[in-house]
Amino acid sequence: MTRKEYRTATKLVRGGVKRSANQETAEALYMTSGFVYSSAEEAAAAFRDEADVFVYSRFGNPTIKMFEERLALLEGAEACRATGSGMAAVFGAMACQLEAGDRVVASRALFGACHAILTKILPRWGIVTELIDGTDMAAWETALAKSAKLVFLESPSNPVLDLVDIKAVATLAHKLGALVMVDNVFASPLYQQPLALGADIVIYSTTKHIDGQGRLLGGAVLGKRDFVEDVFLPFYRQTGAAISAFNAWVMLKSLETLPLRVAAQTETAGKIAGWLFQHLKIKKISYPGHSSHPQHELAKQQMSGFGSLLAFEVDGGEAAAFTVLNNLQLIDISNNLGDSKSLACHPYTTTHSNMSPEDRASLGISGGHIRLSVGLEDADDLIEDLGQALAALGTR
């Protein structure tokens, strides 16, 4: 009998469930580091990978497996492994496949720690990365005219919400035999499916929308079985990137409400973007769903929703941005994102302060730039909060 292919919301409630002999309704939380064997022979077979049993929670765990299976169903991926943080996913998915002499091509607009792995850590092992303007297809063509092992990109990017044409980049990369890895945190798995667009590997910080309530760290690597199970898994098992079963269990249950939460946040983000756009103190907004976004057409092609993150630039540079942040009464100042609480940050002096002024300028991260992660509060309360904080700039 073939299994019925359910729709997304159903997969997120039912996918991956494996009940124990107790027939519990909710997924069980297996807080155990180890597992016992019925015989010495079974233990020996387990270590030869010949027995279908759990061995040690650094290798795999029943709760973690349910989380991985549910995520793989959502993404439409053959395989998934969950990690202790988003950065463990990014680093592991790179380090498991790269070696000295390899060349990586990446879009310059990246999460700060991803930028640091590519520019500070991997070069110590002789792996060089060329960073380019990911919005510029001509730059991709030039960079991918010579051999590369891996392409890494984020779209929409943090913190400026630039897009990369994933399908076009994947076509170029595959001519060289390079794998394409996409950090899909900003879009969330609901609104963009990089694998369907031609990418080979998708990574998440599940800390963000997937937990969605600002509690836990986690990450995931998804892709074809021959990458995730044959290349990534051996590295993951030996280097200790595993997620805690508790964190996996909370996030497994969070997946049940992901579509409801992200849809509500996205609707509010769209309202806020429209409201900010007409505000006199705002120089520019960046929201892929707004017609003023230079890549709005691409956003409509490769995303099915525009997400809960937006950025805007206030008139008056850093001093004005600090005034706005310091006058917020409801929205918190925090560098986290994807939370049920709306959070605002000043990337220039926080998440991206390690970058040179030239790098920040080339990415469009200016003193007046504020990133907003829209939460689950009432849209009108958020708009009123932004309104009163912007009013503190006066009427010059």
Ligand SMILES: *Cc1c(COP(=O)(O)O)cnc(C)c1O
């Ligand atoms: C948060 C984040 C990461 C890192 O994830 P952690 O869970 O904090 O390790 C990577 N990429 C993007 C786009 C992120 O937002």
